[in-house]
Amino acid sequence: MTDLVGSPETTEAVDRIGLRRRRWTGDLTFRGVLAALAVGTTLILGFMMVGSFVTAAPVYQKFGIIGFLTGTKWEPSFTIYGAWPFIYGTVLTSLLALLIAVPISVLIALLLTDLAPARLRGPLGVAVDLLAAVPSVVYGLWGLLVLVPVMRPFEQGVAGTLGKVVPFLGPPTPGPSYFAAAVILAVMTVPIISAVTREVFASTPRLQREAVLALGGTRWDVARTVTIPIGRAGLLAAIVLGLGRAIGETIAVTLVVGNSNNIGTSIFAPGFTLASVIANEFNEATETLHPEALIALGTVLLVISVLVNAGAITIRDRFTGGLRSGF
Amino acid sequence: MASEAVAAFAPTDRRRRVKANLLVICAAIALILALIPLVAVFGYVFVNGIRSMLSLDFLIQDPPADLSATGGGVRNALVGTLEMTGLATLIAVPIALGMAVFAVEVGGRLAQAARFLIDVLAGLPSIVVGIFIYTSVVVTQGHFSGLAGSLALAIVMLPVVTVSAEEILRLTPRPIAEGARALGLTRWRAIMSVFVPVGLSGIITGILLGVSRAIGETAPLIFTSLGNNFFTLDLNQPMQALPLLIYRNALNSAFDAARDRAFGAALLLILIVLGFNLAGRWLTARRRLAGSSR
Numbered sequence: 001m002t003d004l005v006g007s008p009e010t011t012e013a014v015d016r017i018g019l020r021r022r023r024w025t026g027d028l029t030f031r032g033v034l035a036a037l038a039v040g041t042t043l044i045l046g047f048m049m050v051g052s053f054v055t056a057a058p059v060y061q062k063f064g065i066i067g068f069l070t071g072t073k074w075e076p077s078f079t080i081y082g083a084w085p086f087i088y089g090t091v092l093t094s095l096l097a098l099l100i101a102v103p104i105s106v107l108i109a110l111l112l113t114d115l116a117p118a119r120l121r122g123p124l125g126v127a128v129d130l131l132a133a134v135p136s137v138v139y140g141l142w143g144l145l146v147l148v149p150v151m152r153p154f155e156q157g158v159a160g161t162l163g164k165v166v167p168f169l170g171p172p173t174p175g176p177s178y179f180a181a182a183v184i185l186a187v188m189t190v191p192i193i194s195a196v197t198r199e200v201f202a203s204t205p206r207l208q209r210e211a212v213l214a215l216g217g218t219r220w221d222v223a224r225t226v227t228i229p230i231g232r233a234g235l236l237a238a239i240v241l242g243l244g245r246a247i248g249e250t251i252a253v254t255l256v257v258g259n260s261n262n263i264g265t266s267i268f269a270p271g272f273t274l275a276s277v278i279a280n281e282f283n284e285a286t287e288t289l290h291p292e293a294l295i296a297l298g299t300v301l302l303v304i305s306v307l308v309n310a311g312a313i314t315i316r317d318r319f320t321g322g323l324r325s326g327f
Numbered sequence: 328m329a330s331e332a333v334a335a336f337a338p339t340d341r342r343r344r345v346k347a348n349l350l351v352i353c354a355a356i357a358l359i360l361a362l363i364p365l366v367a368v369f370g371y372v373f374v375n376g377i378r379s380m381l382s383l384d385f386l387i388q389d390p391p392a393d394l395s396a397t398g399g400g401v402r403n404a405l406v407g408t409l410e411m412t413g414l415a416t417l418i419a420v421p422i423a424l425g426m427a428v429f430a431v432e433v434g435g436r437l438a439q440a441a442r443f444l445i446d447v448l449a450g451l452p453s454i455v456v457g458i459f460i461y462t463s464v465v466v467t468q469g470h471f472s473g474l475a476g477s478l479a480l481a482i483v484m485l486p487v488v489t490v491s492a493e494e495i496l497r498l499t500p501r502p503i504a505e506g507a508r509a510l511g512l513t514r515w516r517a518i519m520s521v522f523v524p525v526g527l528s529g530i531i532t533g534i535l536l537g538v539s540r541a542i543g544e545t546a547p548l549i550f551t552s553l554g555n556n557f558f559t560l561d562l563n564q565p566m567q568a569l570p571l572l573i574y575r576n577a578l579n580s581a582f583d584a585a586r587d588r589a590f591g592a593a594l595l596l597i598l599i600v601l602g603f604n605l606a607g608r609w610l611t612a613r614r615r616l617a618g619s620s621r
Contacts, residue, residue: 031433037426038438042440103357111357136543220346275452278458302451309451313443
């Protein structure tokens, strides 16, 4: 042992440790830069978030938080601002959209994991994914000029028959409406929900699925006993994720929702969502407190979507071990 | 457990098979329902937009001052979109890669916080991002600008690129990662000379998907770049973008000229977005192929 002291080997080893110390410094610098980047980005975004609340503060002061949220009148020319018609519109269109999109998405996910011939799964999956690539404004343009006119006879039919009993489905049916917005939102959320659901379903244990088939089960049995029960939590996360997307969608909705400040009793009535009223009125907002009130609506939208997405993240992390695709 | 499962399938009657077939039929109908809008949107935009697209003027002329007048093109919007998205990419990509490396390789509580921030950002409506930039940049500067638009698009891109880069870094094969460390490479050397090259095609895919997302965004631009009927390269001026032009013309679609212009621009936008999107997918597919043959 003692003859190692001062031997060439030891010197070399010490040198190496010295070298490592320099490398350590490199690592520390690297970490420092990355940490500064992360902290900096967080601070900038936090600053922006606070900034929008500060800008909106006069509106909250004038009407009170509860008063602003529950106010049912939005009359810029009289400086009266209440967010309720738009919160109602956002919730109604998003939930209707999910009602349409979720069954379709789940069936598509099942089709692409269990049911379709393996050869077709790839191309069909890409086709569904492409739905998500179409820009929102293009959906809006198409919705306004094609979908709304095409759906109008259907809306009139429902309003004229069922609508006589259920005011929720009653007239008027001008075309652009909560319902039209919900249909466009459904088209836009199907690729998101089905993509996440597909990954969840595909990650259910293959052995169990094959075991069911080996026991003589049909594909329906596979879906009923393995895929859906095991993928249930992931499915819930996918749905909440789709909800988040539907709540924040702006331009497509603005073009088909009908743009009315009133709360429509029927789903065929024109209305507004939080996002669409901001987009529609912002550039012409010249009345007192009008821009501030629109930014206040933006903060409401911000809080709702952060809550919804935090819910989705929590469900996802708890049940799927951090599967992040589809975001 | 097993007997229970067997019991569940025991009655091999026709009803079960009928149910299974019914499920397949329902699923097929669902798929068709979802693909109808896809085909309809592409078809309708193509048929109505191709007329405008066929003339070169559409790409090299600016639109007329009056939306309802015929003629002119979308040069200002095309150039504005490319310029703002380009700058957004330059801003977002380095930050996104840094955040991804930080979250995956460094770890710790701060990294968890960064991950949470990215997740929240990913779910944030793009219109809210527009409001952020409006209250912080536009109000401070005193005017709308292409720069503000670029910043908004950068924030929209950031989570898309970060999440895919994170996934790629996580997927780097363990033996390669451990081999790099065993050779005595420090963390950042390992990341720069092993992780990034191995995952490069995946990272590029993420960037392409982020770009294709940002190019189609309208909502954040309403509050930031505002739109401009004239051609400009100056990032301090309000700047037009293809989605903004489509939106304004769609609002005036009672005029045939505005309608045609909207469809021409929509076709152009779809082609650009799909180009980036499919390029990204193609890279991913190629990587998977290469991975499976190894």
